[in-house]
Amino acid sequence: MKGVQENSWLSSTHTAKEIERNEFSVAEGDDVIGQLAVIRLEKGDTLPDIARHFSLGINAISAANPGVDIWVPEAGERVMLPLSFILPDAPREGIVVNLATMRLFQFKREDKSLAVSTYPVGVGTKERPTPTGQMYVERKALHPTWHVPASIAEDHRKKGDPLPAKVPPGPENPLGECALYLSKSGYLIHGTNKPASIGLNATNGCLRLYPENVKLLYDDTPVKTPVSIVNQPYLIGQRNGVLYMEAHTPMDDANAIELDKIYTKLKTIEKKSARTLDWERIKQVQAEARGIPVPIFEIRLGSEKGATKIIEVAHPDKLYGKPEIPELNLEAWYVLAADVRDEIDALRLAAIINHQGPPIPARVLAKNNSYRVIAGPFSDISEAKDAAKRLKIYLEIDGILIEPVNKT
Secondary structure, rough: OOHHOOHHHEEEEEEOOOOOEEHHHHOOOOOEEEEEEEEEOOOOOOOOHHHHHHHOOOOHHHHOOOOOOOOOOOOOOEEEEEEEEEEOOOOOOOEEEEOOOOEEEEEEOOEEEEEEEEOOOOOOOOOOOOOEEEEEEEEEEEEOOEOOOOHHHHHHHHHHOOOOOOOOOOOOOOOOEEEEOOOOOEEEEEEOOHHHOOOOOEEEOEEEHHHHHHHHHHHHHHOOOEEEOOOEEEEEEEOOOOOEEEEEOOOOOHHHHOOOOOOHHHHHHHHOOOOOHHHHHHHHHHHHHOOOOOEEOOOOOHHHOOOOEEEEEEEOOOOOOOOOOOOOOOOOOOEOOOEEEOOHHHHHHHHHHHHHOOOOOOOEEEEEEEEEEEEEEEHHHOOOHHHHHHHHHHHOOOOOOOOOOOOO
């Protein structure tokens, strides 16, 4: 956070118990919504837990806080919550998704006012990218059944994890509880049983939302709603007479083209204003790619004093969605996932296991001069074997079954 504190516009001005994270109004002529914030971490926090509570993706909170350990950050550390966004350069109607920022925007116009709801998303991998372009919501389904595509079934078969032809609703269903089927065949906006994947290139091309977010989107989105998917790693926009720039690490080879578009727009602004932009600052924003709107130019002289300041948010009593670890049960089965010398390594692995989907509870137990990562409890040997299999397939961990100490 040293770099953040060197910028006066990012100095925190006051504290707040809550901060808006999803619903914003868009003032006429503005392109920037929300407000940046910081929060002080407590022992046991992980960045994925903080991200989910504040409706952020892993990509956003990681980029905004370079150098902070994702899984074992230090207690007392202040991390930024990048809850300010520049709207994509696209028509403000229906749903707009920016793949580069891994963010969905839903626009709603009432009379002359414009409101926007925004949620983080998981997007397709490099091998199976999410398509860009214009489409619409063709149909919706509560508690959808997942009909497994042949290509995905083959991938799982190669991993030793064969899938049935279809997966019914329930904790094993990767579509979650709600699905919006797009007009482009085979692509959906849906929930997930893997919340820690939001903000990652982790899907087979679909758009994946936190369970609590997809329910809101589902209820608020009629069939035939237009959906526009863009890929814009560089964004500029104004608010209150200040021009902001937001940069993200490009996901593909479109970097040069997108950057050229932004530079052309900036040069036009420079020409119209007859004032020179701070190009060193612009290049710094681009290079750092922290995904936060940074003021780069006063459209109206004297406006930068009114640039939105950062606020400090109080740590909630309980982080929404944070995995809960059951108490040790000597009558249950467990899986030994690792036995390591370094406590931080053990805590990191336990956190990663805890954030699998469906959940696998894990904890660290100190023993002599080492730290054991134990997954469980499981009610029987079948559950323990299933967890060990998942640890092997998804994390390449060779788990060892631990029988109950007190057998009944």
